[in-house]
Amino acid sequence: MKNNLNHQFNQKRDHNVEILSIGTELLLGNIINTNSQWIAEELSLLGINHYQQTTIGDNLNRICEVIKESSSRCNLLITTGGLGPTPDDLTTQAVASAFDADLLEREYLWDEIVMKLSNKTSNINISSLKKQCMFPKDAEIINNPRGTAPGMIWQPKKGFTIMTFPGVPSELKEMWNETAQKYIKKNFSDSSIFFSNTIKFTGIGESSLSERIVHLLKSENPTVAPYANLGEVKLRITAKAKNKLEAQKIIRPVKDKLKQEFPTQIFGENGDTLASVIVGELIRRKQSIVFAESCTGGLLSSTITSIPGSSAVFNGSVVAYSNAIKNSLLNVSMDLLDKYGAVSDQVVEAMAIGAKRNLNANWAIATSGIAGPSGATKEKPVGLIHFAIAGPDKTYKFKKKYNSIRNRNEIQRLSVNDCLNNIRLILLSTKY
Numbered sequence: 001m002k003n004n005l006n007h008q009f010n011q012k013r014d015h016n017v018e019i020l021s022i023g024t025e026l027l028l029g030n031i032i033n034t035n036s037q038w039i040a041e042e043l044s045l046l047g048i049n050h051y052q053q054t055t056i057g058d059n060l061n062r063i064c065e066v067i068k069e070s071s072s073r074c075n076l077l078i079t080t081g082g083l084g085p086t087p088d089d090l091t092t093q094a095v096a097s098a099f100d101a102d103l104l105e106r107e108y109l110w111d112e113i114v115m116k117l118s119n120k121t122s123n124i125n126i127s128s129l130k131k132q133c134m135f136p137k138d139a140e141i142i143n144n145p146r147g148t149a150p151g152m153i154w155q156p157k158k159g160f161t162i163m164t165f166p167g168v169p170s171e172l173k174e175m176w177n178e179t180a181q182k183y184i185k186k187n188f189s190d191s192s193i194f195f196s197n198t199i200k201f202t203g204i205g206e207s208s209l210s211e212r213i214v215h216l217l218k219s220e221n222p223t224v225a226p227y228a229n230l231g232e233v234k235l236r237i238t239a240k241a242k243n244k245l246e247a248q249k250i251i252r253p254v255k256d257k258l259k260q261e262f263p264t265q266i267f268g269e270n271g272d273t274l275a276s277v278i279v280g281e282l283i284r285r286k287q288s289i290v291f292a293e294s295c296t297g298g299l300l301s302s303t304i305t306s307i308p309g310s311s312a313v314f315n316g317s318v319v320a321y322s323n324a325i326k327n328s329l330l331n332v333s334m335d336l337l338d339k340y341g342a343v344s345d346q347v348v349e350a351m352a353i354g355a356k357r358n359l360n361a362n363w364a365i366a367t368s369g370i371a372g373p374s375g376a377t378k379e380k381p382v383g384l385i386h387f388a389i390a391g392p393d394k395t396y397k398f399k400k401k402y403n404s405i406r407n408r409n410e411i412q413r414l415s416v417n418d419c420l421n422n423i424r425l426i427l428l429s430t431k432y
Contacts, residue, residue, distance in 0.1 A: 016074040017043055017050045017188070020066060022081035022091055023167055024057035035080040035165075035172055042176065046185055047192035047240060048076075058082065063094035071098070071160045076188055078180075081167035083149035085128040091164055092152070096136050099156035103134040106141065113148045142179045147171040153183060161187070195247035196238040199258055200272060201265045202421050206233045212261070222251050230410060231417035232274075267424060274420035275303050275310075281427050282313040287362040287392075289423075291317035292330055292355035294342065295369040295385060300416045315361050320351065330354035343368050343380050345388075345397050352388035352395060364390040365419050371411045385415045389423050396426060 019039050025031045036053050043050045052074070056066050063082070070077045082091030096103050110133045132149045135141065142151035144166065151164040163180060165172045185191075201209060206228040210217065213235075216224040222239035237254050241247035259266055268277050282289060291300050301317040304310050318329050323342055326332040331354040332347055340346045348368045356364035369385030376382045383402035388395055400418055402411050 017048050017076045017078065018070050018074045019050070019053045020070065020077055020079040021053070021055045021167075022058065022063060022079060023055075024088070026055050026081070027057050035167065035169055038169070038173065039078055039080070039176075042181070043184075044194040044196070046181070046189045047194055048184065048188055058088040058090055060090045060094050060097070063090060064098045067095060067098040067162070071157065071162075075159055075161065076184070077160070077162045079162065079164045080172055083132065083151060083164060083166045085132055085148070087128075089131070089149075092131075092134060095152075095154065095156075095162055095164065099136075101136040101156065104137050105130065105133050106135060107133070109133040109141070109150060116148050142175050144171055144175055145178065146174045151175055153180075192240050192242055193244065193247065194238055194240055195244050195251070196236050197248075197251050197255065198270050199235045199237065199255065199266055200268045201233045201235070201262060202231060202267055202274065202417065204233065204262070204265045209233050209235075209262075209265075213258070216254060216257075219254070222247075222254060224254065231414050264425060264428065267421070273307070274417065274424060276307045278420055278424055278427070279304065279307045279310050279313055281424075282363075283309065285362075285427075288313050288315050288360075289363040289365070290315045290355050290359035290361040292351040292364065292366040293317060293319050294321055294326070294351070294367055295371045296367045296412050296415050296419075297321070299412050300365065300367065300419055303416050303420070315359050318355060318359070326351060330358065341380070343370060343384060343386055345386055345399070348386040348388040349390075349395055349397055352390035356390040362392050363423065365423060366390075367415055367419060369411075369415065371408045371415075373408060383411055385411070385418075387415070387419055387422065389419075389426060391426065391430070396422070398422060 019036045021033050021036050023031070026033050033055060040050055054066055056062055067077065079091055082089045092103065110130060113129055113132060129148065135152050136154055139152040139154035142153060142163070142165070144150050147166055147168060149166045151166065153161065153163050155161045165175055206226050210226055213224065222237045225236050227234045227236065235258065237251050239247040239250040241250055267274055293300050298317070298319045304314050318325070320326045320330055323337045326337065326342065326347070327334055330351050332350040336346055336350055348366045351366035351368065352364045355366060366388045367385060370376050370380055370382050372382035381401070381404065383404055383406060384399065385402065386399045388397045402414055406414065
């Protein structure tokens, strides 16, 4: 369902942009590539078409080939990494080699580099640092206020511009904001922007959601694209407009239609999570919540306490793995445990009621189940989870049987998601 992404903007090849990240450490996974994400977001703010990202190691020939390939299909190539003084910093050399250009020293840059160095004594390695002063003859230099490696803006052939930046994120951002942003806006932007609004769903799968909104997925402006995470689906609505306010006006009818068609499955937008939505609603109600966790092992508590301000509503929890703890701290009778077992409606209900009473809260959620991979029986297989929510006036019970292909971590995370979604639905249905 992702093929329609930005399809309304794919019809013109003018001002296509690619991002090239250079560094073997990126390929090895030693460093997370945050630069390409940041640049992509900045390009969207400028309304720039961005179709491809490439990551390549520190190899001169391969970098040359990638640059040549990019020059045949895009108008602007933005590179990060490989501008430093070490032997594996090859970007500038590769750019020049790709177009058979000579590198010439910019003498004034050497003076600037020396001024920036804290060590200005004679032991400066001139040969390694001076490579940062070498550029093609007609390249425009991008000043680096935070480091010693300048970048460049160079048009080696008609219709193709290359901009180079260091891999250090703070240096990249400073150079972008000081120089690159204005240059790109002037030479490549049509004064439009891309603006996105993400709508979040739970309790419905990606395929089911997509089948019900086929007409929206064919929309050209705004585009609508689904993305599935464990336990939730996101719809990203993206508009192209002259400014943010106009983009929001384009997006709003789609949002309104979705909220009419999916009044209970939509739980939030953009940075919202189930936990943050519940914390916000309990704060509004001036109510508190506690947990009694068995199979989720504290994950429910961790999820809620990750939300700033959760201390206003969350009193605490009991992680009651053993029957003895269920009995002593949650007042679950041994007779109940012996008769029905820990994984049962009866026990999880008693856990919720005990937690609510003993931890003095308006709401309590309890979990008990078989997260696997061991501990299952024919009657109680891996993936069987019982839940209970004790509220001010009644207790709600439900259970789930998650697919056996799910691993332990996934079952625990899905259990937390269902706990939070069920109390969200209960809160929606109860007036306060």
